[in-house]
Amino acid sequence: MxxxxxxxxxxxxxxxxxxxxxxxxxxxxxxxxxxxxxxxxxxxxxxxxxxxxxxxxxxxxxxxxxxxxxxxxxxxxxxxxxxxxxxxxxxxxxxxxxxxxxxxxxxMRAPRRGPGNAIALIGGHGGAGATTLAAAVALCAVDDGRRVLLLDVDDLGAGIDLTLGVEAQPGLRWQDLAVHGGGTVRGQSLHDALPKAADRLSILAPRREATAMIAVDAVIATLDAGRADGDMIVVDLPRADSPVVRAVVDSVDLVTVVTSATVAGVASSRVVVGRLCGSDVAAEVVVRGPAPGGLRGVEVAAAIGLPLLATYRSDPGLPGRLEAGRLRIAPRRQLGRAARTVCRRVGAAQRAVA
The missing domain is CATH 3.40.50.2300 (Response regulator)
Known part of the structure; x- marks a missing residue:
């Protein structure tokens, strides 16, 4: 090649x-x-x-x-x-x-270790399940032996650290990371300073009581540091058209839009894709069932205008398990299988550009 x-x-x-x-x-x-x-x-x-x-x-x-x-x-x-x-x-x-x-x-064409890869997940509508899937993808990547940097850039969300049960752990949050004027961040130093949900899974989320917004410079520097250090980076994006969201979309290997198999979900997801995912952005869709009107995943993806990456059905018991503790992924459950599919796809996307 x-x-x-x-x-x-x-x-x-x-x-x-x-x-x-x-x-x-x-x-x-x-x-x-x-x-x-x-x-x-x-x-x-x-x-x-x-x-x-x-x-x-x-x-x-x-x-x-x-x-x-x-x-x-x-x-x-x-x-x-x-x-x-x-x-x-x-x-x-x-x-x-x-x-x-x-x-x-x-x-210079001798074999070398490639840079890390990165994926962003964004809900096509409120409650689509992008945060849960992002956490599941990160956990699957850890199971595959990868070191993972999980980034939550939603200033107004509950925090993906809560989903993984590490919200009380000490460590840096976005508002503690001051990077100005194109500054850089060292990958290993960052991992050492962040809360961890597993030995190889570090999480950077907003501080809930902070009023300062997440800085674009900090997000860019963190993405670059993770890539340079060979990490897999998983970004949980808010459904917003903001400088931070656009910077992430422009930086990752793949954007995954998560939507439900509903007419309203399709309509909202089309707006998100049209606003944020230009022709130079690699984007695919994950469809979560059930489908009240009988829409199939391929039909949802075609209506949104993106390739279909995976489908899965909601787990009725998942909300209760999240309330009782941290997210755990069972490989044979549908969420686990979907997360595994996304992991494999982003690895393929990274190899194509490495």
């Missing part, structure tokens, strides 16, 4: 880089810094020039490997120092060093 090379350079450097990329077996992805966050951790390698380095120093994406600095002259010590902070370990002067750049890019 042809690997992707993220190219953040001025136009006059693109032709020699295109020759080098083709010779090394890459497909170029040309972007500007502002629009590169999605590709920064997903592409096999990145090429930057001094202007991009200066812009990235302001944005401060997470450090990654396989970053190359190119320039038409001496980049200068300040530029090189900033490039090192981004993860660069080579600098090439073009066009003189084209053959050396081809060699470096070819060497």
């Amino acid at each position: 042809t690997e992707e090379l993220l190219v953040l350079v001025r136009p006059e450097l693109r032709d020699p880089i295109a020759r080098c990329a083709a010779a090394a077996g890459y497909r170029m992805v040309v972007s500007d810094v502002a629009g590169s966050r999605r590709a920064w951790l997903r592409t096999a390698a990145v090429i930057v020039d001094p202007a991009a380095v200066a812009d990235l120093a302001v944005v401060r994406p997470p450090r990654r490997d396989r970053v190359v600095l190119v320039s038409s002259g001496d980049p200068g010590p300040d530029t090189w120092r900033s490039a090192l902070n981004l993860g660069a370990d080579n600098v090439f002067e073009l066009p003189a060093d084209e053959s050396a750049l081809v060699g470096a890019l070819s060497a």
